[in-house]
Amino acid sequence: MDKRSSIGRWAAAAAIRAVKTAAQALITLIGADLVSIVALDWPQMLGVAATMAVVSLLTSVVGIPEVDEGANVASIARSN
Helix, strand or coil: CCHHHHHHHHHHHHHHHHHHHHHHHHHHHHCCCCCCHHHCCHHHHHHHHHHHHHHHHHHHCCCCCCCHHHCCHHHHHHCC
16 A cells, blocks of 8 residues: 555544544533523533544554554554
């Protein structure tokens, strides 16, 4: 597999993981309380979700199991 294809697969997998992590953060912040959706502090919640997405992307730099057997980004970039 060529380097461009591997990096593209890494980017797609990392983006999916980041979106899932952000969604999980929002679910956690909404909580189980019976609260009106308009009463939630959306700017702060979206800020936390965005932070978690960035953390997920940074974590993905060290490797994602779905791409090249978990190789990190530097290894993928050097390959081929």
